[in-house]
Amino acid sequence: MSQLDLVTGAFGYTGRYLTRRLEADGHRVRTLTNHPQPSDTVEALPYSFDDRPALVKAFTGVTVFYNTYARPSSSATRTSW
Numbered sequence: 145m146s147q148l149d150l151v152t153g154a155f156g157y158t159g160r161y162l163t164r165r166l167e168a169d170g171h172r173v174r175t176l177t178n179h180p181q182p183s184d185t186v187e188a189l190p191y192s193f194d195d196r197p198a199l200v201k202a203f204t205g206v207t208v209f210y211n212t213y214a215r216p217s218s219s220a221t222r223t224s225w
Contacts, residue, residue, distance in 0.1 A: 146171055175189065191213070
């Protein structure tokens with residue numbers, strides 16, 4: 145059985161390139177996403193870090209976790225660097 149990797153945002157800008165590379169290397173990919181898209185190869189689960197049982201299920205069997213999700217920020221909300 146091939147390695148299972150978990151990629152947050154596998155359908156997003158960065159995540160889709162990582163997902164393609166992992167699949168090309170023979171890996172299976174599972175994603176946590178709020179915007180699922182039809183896919184024959186990527187297993188999509190809801191992105192919810194507040195739901196512990198769902199999170200445990202998402203990580204079951206996973207070898208490597210890639211976090212490509214980044215929360216959008218606004219420079220207007222920054223007070224200093």
